[in-house]
Amino acid sequence: MKKNNNLWALILGVCIVIGFSSLGYLTGKSAVKIKEYERVVTVKGLSERDFMADTVLMPVEYVVNSNDLKDLYNYLKESENKVKDFLLKNGIEEKEITVSNIEIEDRSGYLDKEKLEYRYSGTQKITVYTKKVNEVNVIKKELQELLKEGVYLSGNQYTTPMEYIFTGLNQVKPRMIEEATKNARLVAEKFAKDSNSSVGKIKSATQGQFSIHSRDAGNPQIKRVRVVSTIKYYLVD
Numbered sequence: 001m002k003k004n005n006n007l008w009a010l011i012l013g014v015c016i017v018i019g020f021s022s023l024g025y026l027t028g029k030s031a032v033k034i035k036e037y038e039r040v041v042t043v044k045g046l047s048e049r050d051f052m053a054d055t056v057l058m059p060v061e062y063v064v065n066s067n068d069l070k071d072l073y074n075y076l077k078e079s080e081n082k083v084k085d086f087l088l089k090n091g092i093e094e095k096e097i098t099v100s101n102i103e104i105e106d107r108s109g110y111l112d113k114e115k116l117e118y119r120y121s122g123t124q125k126i127t128v129y130t131k132k133v134n135e136v137n138v139i140k141k142e143l144q145e146l147l148k149e150g151v152y153l154s155g156n157q158y159t160t161p162m163e164y165i166f167t168g169l170n171q172v173k174p175r176m177i178e179e180a181t182k183n184a185r186l187v188a189e190k191f192a193k194d195s196n197s198s199v200g201k202i203k204s205a206t207q208g209q210f211s212i213h214s215r216d217a218g219n220p221q222i223k224r225v226r227v228v229s230t231i232k233y234y235l236v237d
Contacts, residue, residue: 038067039235040203041191045184047176048226050215053164056136058128060087060143063154065118069104072122076102082149083126090139096130107232123154136162166223177207180229188233200234 062079066072080099087097105121124191140162146153188199208228215222 020218025079036114039197040232041188041192041199041235042232043073043184043187043228045180045182045187045229046226047180047183048224049120049172049176051166051168051223051225053133053166053221053223055129055131055165055167057163057165058127058136058140059125059157059160059162061123061154061157061160062151064122065120066122067119068189069120072104072120073102076122076124078153079151080124080126083146083149085144086149087128087139090142091132092128092130092139093134096128096132098127098129100125100127133164137221161220164214164221164223166225169210169212169225172225173210176210176227178226179231180207180227181205181231183231184229184231188231191200192233192235195235197235197237200236202211203232203234205232208216 009180012025013190060081060083062076064072064075064079068073084097088094092202103123105123106119107116107121108119128139130136143157192199205231208230210224210225210227212225214220215224
């Protein structure tokens with residue numbers, strides 16, 4: 001009797017093992033089958049728009065030479081006051097003006113110092129940071145009027161460009177993301193049509209980073225904002 005019980009227990013155990021093995025096989029087979037029928041397409045949608053800069057940064061750099069440090073400082077102070085007065089008269093506010101520290105170069109160590117007319121050279125920069133873009137564009141063209149006031153603009157003043165900035169990104173983000181998503185959908189629908197399928201739900205989506213650049217070198221005040229969204233759609237028959 002005991003032998004019969006052991007035999008039945010053995011048979012039952014074998015059946016259970018076979019059952020679980022079959023179940024696992026069938027489940028795995030089903031998963032493979034589902035994976036085989038899961039079709040997706042990955043597309044990119046672009047949104048690109050041009051905006052006028054709403055903020056401008058303009059540096060005004062001037063230089064003074066002297067053989068006496070005290071005189072050098074006084075001359076720089078005079079130039080500072082003249083530049084500030086010029087900016088204030090042309091619509092720039094005091095709070096929009098920043099004055100940098102003075103930089104002094106002692107040229108007494110030069111090998112050809114005998115040929116130097118002045119030992120010290122002092123440079124200072126005034127920076128305008130404002131939303132009055134149009135006004136600053138006009139002021140930039142009239143800076144040479146400062147020469148009449150005895151202000152000597154440094155060489156950097158003519159080679160350092162103004163910096164134009166667009167600060168309204170948060171306001172345009174929603175509609176640009178919407179546009180990029182719509183464009184991605186159009187690409188997916190075209191692909192689906194060519195493959196005799198239809199576009200299903202979104203499987204995954206990634207919003208690219210926004211980039212802001214000048215549209216071209218000749219118009220730095222026009223900013224091009226760009227974003228690319230990557231979206232993965234299911235394809236259905």
